[in-house]
Amino acid sequence: MGVHDLGPLELSVDGSRSRIRGRQMTVILASLAMNANRVVPVDALIDALWGEEASTGAWSTLDSHVFRIRKQLEPDRPAGTAPSVLLKQGNGYQLVVAVDQVDSLRFAALAEQVGTLAAAGRHDEVLRRCDEALGLWRGPVDPVVADADWSQAWLARMTELRAQINERRIEALIRSGGPERALAEFDGLLRESPFREHLHALRMVALYRCGRTEEALAAFEEVRAALRDELGLTPGPELQRLHEQILNHDAALAPRAPRAGTALAAPAAAPAPPPRTPEVHLPVVMTALVGREADLTRVDGLLRTHRLVTLTGTAGTGKTRLAVEVARRCAERYPDGVWFVDLAPVAGGELIAETVLSTIGVTTTTAGSSHDALRTAVRGRRLLLLVDNCEHLLTDVAPVLTTLLDGGEELTVLATSREQLELDGELIYPVDPLGLPDAADGDSAAVELFLARLGTAAPQVVATADAQELRDRAVEICAGLDGLPLAIELAAARARVYSLEEIRDQIRFDPTQLARIGRPGTPRRRSLQSELDWGHRLLSAEEQLVHRRLAVLPGPFSLAAAAATTGMPGAELAELLPMLVNRSLLAAGPAPRPGGPTLFRQLVVVRGHAARALAQEGETDATLDRRDAWVSGLVSVASRTDRLELRRRYRVVDDDYAAVRAMLQRSLVDEPSRAGARTAGWLHAYWYYRGRLLEAVRWLSLAATALGDGGAADAIDEAWVHLGLAKMLAHQGRTDQARSHSERGLAVADRIAPEHLSAFGLDVAIQAGNMWSAGDPETARHLLTRTIELAGTTRDVVLEVLSDATRSLVESDVVEPARTIARAEQVYPRARALELDVAAWMAARAGSYAALSAADADSGMLWSDRVIELHLREGGELGGAFVEMRANFLTLAGHHRTAVVLYSAARAQRDRExxxxxxxxxxxxxxxxxxxxxxxxxxxxxxxxxxxxxLGGVVHVAVDVGSGVVEPSAPRQAARTAPRSSS
Known part of the structure; x- marks a missing residue:
């Protein structure tokens, strides 16, 4: 008996092998196989089979399925004889098997053997074992298993083991004198895992051993460019070290001569490639860390024995810089990577968990809480999280870190905060100011830092000054600042304007400010405030106003956001912002998109100072109101059907999304208001096109709560909130809740002002299509009826065309496909003539569904291309359902290889959604x-x-024509000229 679970689920008994048919049988056997020799509780099996829809008779139904599986596992077992393979154990079932009887067990065992053999240098046996293991992998696992939440940990483990076995095999080929054979293996492996640096290192070694040194160096440049362009990273130590070895023709890379008596004609085993290093996701640092060697050694040692280490100290002591360098140095101890989580822009609550998940590359699913997703994401992974800037989130960050540490036993957290987190097991490491020179010696870490930063800020000063006088002035300045790194750097930056004597004198002249920083008995936080107050007073009145009012913009922001928030003209502000950048009170970054604006950002400590100044001036509420009013205007448009204007607004929202989130936090969480609800209602289509369904549901749910009783002027806001939330829920397949909010949106119809009825009808029609796609045609057709009624009331030709388009979609399951296609062909040109994008999109969807029902590949490809192109032109980034539909038509047309490419793309995009x-x-x-x-x-x-x-690449994929090669092609003309889609 054998269970073959590394591919479509199959069972072999007495030499006969057959596919497991039926979802229930597949789920039960797969769950038992991946937990082989362990008891699987009945409740777990029932949950895997039916979830929340399990009936009261689920237990007996499960028993009947188990009985059938037993018959297949032991067909010759005499009646009345106890089973020996599938046993009932207490309140669960157990599949009792040997390792060789389940492919995944055999696969894991072979992976372990491969590691042992590789360590012993037995490369021929490594190759045999790798080939045996890879032979068990028959392709993607059964979709019923692959798509289930309960299988994800097992599937991730198997996938990683497969990647490791492939790499072991390549290493064995290289080390046994077969680098030419190894080179043939890389193309497919690198397509599958383009950012596995160890795999790139193996390819460089193979090229070098084949005498192709230039190609090996070119391979390094390729991976460096890919890491920079795709991830914003530089190659890790392994690749950098190997690159240097190749440049120097290091003898360690050359194959060794064969030993006497060896049977191999090729050179004997050569040294292994450089050791594998994990991915390191840390901020790029352009300056050296000065004066922290002792701290680096101590913190590195603490991370070896403690799972939570917090660097504490006053703002400006360099906690973040020290933490980043420590993390970089100890990265090799964390094979699953080092990740930098910046909490500075985060307001709190669920956003902390979401920030961690997005940082480590996890797409939050719609099921379960964010904390559940955190546990799943870190379980079994040995990684280091650098969680920066916790001080403003002490209450909210504690449960998140507790969840992380409880969920991942191999996880280590290095945190920075002005205050300790007060968590069990936390080890506090204070970060003090840099040491100052004593009377006998002018050298110190503080002076070294000042001179280094001075060389960057004002190199002409360093080049022209007398060396001894320069050092004397540096000692005086650093002593006046008590060695605080941020204060020293700000002082060095001032050398662009003032002489060193003037800087020294300014510090001496104001002893109640900078001279008191770090003085014994003075709290460090107050000392930093004193230093920042001193810098603030050096600004002009206009610069001070801008500095404090920018405090309400918590993340990257544009000049437009700054102008609206500060209340200053854009042209005047454009001259003031660079002044703040030059004084290190503001950071500027490149535009995040082509043609986009430069984005600015206040450092956390600077923003804290600015916020206090804003409060002292009594301007906090007025400034927040200006910001929130600008955000509300930012997301609003004159017409809900003006798609060009909406797409432009979406790009602007991208630029200042931190301000948008801050506005929603204030107006939906801190002080719930109808203004916040209105803004969330406007944003629901933006969230859809950016693939942020989870966030959309969170904000829109809060907006629905914030809505109170309103009159006719507010009814349209209620409609957009409830219908917007209903749309997001429908996309997630949560039809019961989507139906409820659709009804709440419809309930305000009689209170909607006449000028808003057409826009209201637009959203009702869109939701009709969404509910039909989500599998609730009854609700969809009820919404269609309401759309038709609204079209009759308003006599709006737009709504009439939209009603016809909606009908073509939501009735496509109850009329003949030919009739649906005829309806779509009739309404599509009418929608285009009116430039009514949403109606054209619905007609295209209807046409594609009908063509699929009729197995009409040619018509289906035409409609499918239109749907995808519509979605892309609207700014949509993901569209797994549309790609899946196109793959279906390719299969019907016989283009099987291209269809599989698109099925894979569809699955990946749905996962990201x-x-x-x-x-x-x-x-x-x-x-x-x-x-x-x-x-x-x-x-x-x-x-x-x-x-x-x-998604953009999908419309450029040509069908396979015998060669099996997928090549780019021009999109169909019909797709290029189609209008846009809607949420």
Whole structure:
């Protein structure tokens, strides 16, 4: 008996091998196999089978399925004889098997053997074991298993083991004298894992051993460019060290001569490639860390024995800089990576967990809480999280860090905060100011830092000054600042304007300010405040006003946001912001998108000082009101059907999204208001097109709570909030809640002002399409009826066309496909003539569904191309359901390889959307057809090609024409000229 679970689930008994059919049988056997020899509770099996929809008879139904599985596992077991393979153990079931009887068990055992053999230098055996293990992997696991929450940890483990076995195999080929053979393996592996640096290192070694030194160096440049462009990173120590070895023709990379008596004609095993290093996601630092060697050694040692270390100290002591350098130095101890989590822009609550998840590259699913997602994300991973700037989130950050440390036993957290976090097991490491010179010696870390920063800020001063006089002035300035790094750097920066004598005299002249920093008995926080107050008074009145009013912009912000918030003209402010940048009170960064604006950001400590100054002036509420009013105007447009204006607004919202979030936090959490609810209602389409469904549901749910009783002037706001929330819930498949909020949106129809009725009808029609796609055609057709009623009331030709388009979609399951296609062909040109994008999009969706029902590949491709192009032009970044539909048509047309590429792309995009894959019921059958038409190797290669395909790339993928190569092609003319889609 054997269970084959590394691919479509199969069972072999007495030499006969067959596919497991039926979802229930597949779920039960797969769950038992991945927990082989362990008891799986009945409750866990029922939850995997039916979830919350489990009925009271679920137990007996499960028993009947188990009985059938037992019959398949032991077909010759005599009646009345106890089973020996699938046992009932207490309140659960246990699959009792040997390692060789379950492919995944055998696969994991082989992976362990490969590691042992590789360490012993037995490379021929490594190759045999690797080939044996990879032979067990028959392609993607059964979709019923792959798409389930309960299988994700097992699936991630198997996928990682496969990647490790592939790398072991490559290493064995290289070390056994076969680098030429190894080179042939890299293309497919790098397409699957383009950022595994160890894999790139192996390729460089193989090229070098083959005498292709220039290609090895070119390979380094390729990966360096990819890391920079795609991730904003530089190559890790392994690649950098190997690059240097190749440049120097290091003898350690050359193959060794064979030993006497060896049977190999090729050179004997050579040294292994440089050791593998993990990915390091830390801020790029352009200056050296000065005067912290002892701190580096101590903190590094503490991280070896403690899982939570917090660097504390006053603002300006360099906690973040020290933490980043410590993390970089100890990165090799954390094979699953080092990650930098910046909490500075985070307001608190759920946003902390969401920030951690997005930082470590996890897409939050719609099921479960963010804390559940955190536990899943870190379970079994040995990684280091550098959590920076915790001081403003002490209450909210504590439960998040507790969840992380409880969920990941191999996880280590290095935090920075002005105050300790007061968590169990936390070790506090105070970061003090830099040491000052004594009377006998002018050298110290503080002086070294000042001179280093002076050389950057005012190199002409360093070049022309007398060396001894320069050092004397540096000693005086650093002593006056008590060695506080931030204060020293600000002082050095002032050398652009003032002489060193003037800087020294300014410090001496104001002893109640800078001279008191760090003085014994004075709290460090007050000392830093004194230093920042001193710098603040050096600004002009206009600069002071800008400095304090910018405090309400918590993250990157544009000049437009700053002008609106400060109440100053943009042209005047454009001259003031660079002055604050020059004085190190503001940071400027490049535009985040082509043609976008430069973004500015206050450092946390500077923003704290600015906020206090704002409060002292009594301007906090007025400044917040200006910011919030600007955000409200930012997301509003004159017409909900003006798609060009909406897309432009979406790009602007991207630039200042930190301000948008801050406004929502204030107006929906801190002080719930109808203004906040109105803003959230306007934003629901933006969140849809940016793939932020989880965040959309959070804000819109708060907005629904914030809404109170309103008159006719506010009814449209209530409609957009409830219908917007209903749309997001429908996209997530949560139809019961979506139906409830749809009804609440419809309930205000009689209070909506006449000028808003057409826009209201637009959202009702869109939600009709959403509910139909989510599997609730009854509600969809009820919403269609309301749309038709609104069209009759308003006599609006736009709503009439929209009603016809909606009908073509939501009635496509109850009329013949030919009739739906005829309706779509009739309404599509009418919608285009009116430039009514949403109606054209609905007609295209209807046409694609009908074509699929009719198995009409040619018509389906035309409609499918239109749908994807509409979504792209609207600014949509993900569209897994649309890609899936196109793959179905490719299968119908016989282009099986290209279809598999797009099925893979669809699945990857649905995962990033946090949505279930296979939105169309026909997909499973058609995917099986495409898989059967390809040999397993070709299927696997096609699947790997699609995993990283973007939505924009989908419309440029040509069908396979015998060669099996997917190449770019021009999009269809109909797709290029189609109008845009809607949420």
């Amino acid at each position: 946090g949505l279930a894959w296979r939105s169309a019921p026909e997909t499973s059958t058609l995917l099986d057809r495409a898989r059967a038409a390809l040999d397993p190797g070709e299927y696997e290669r096609a699947w790997q090609e699609g995993e990283h395909l973007t």
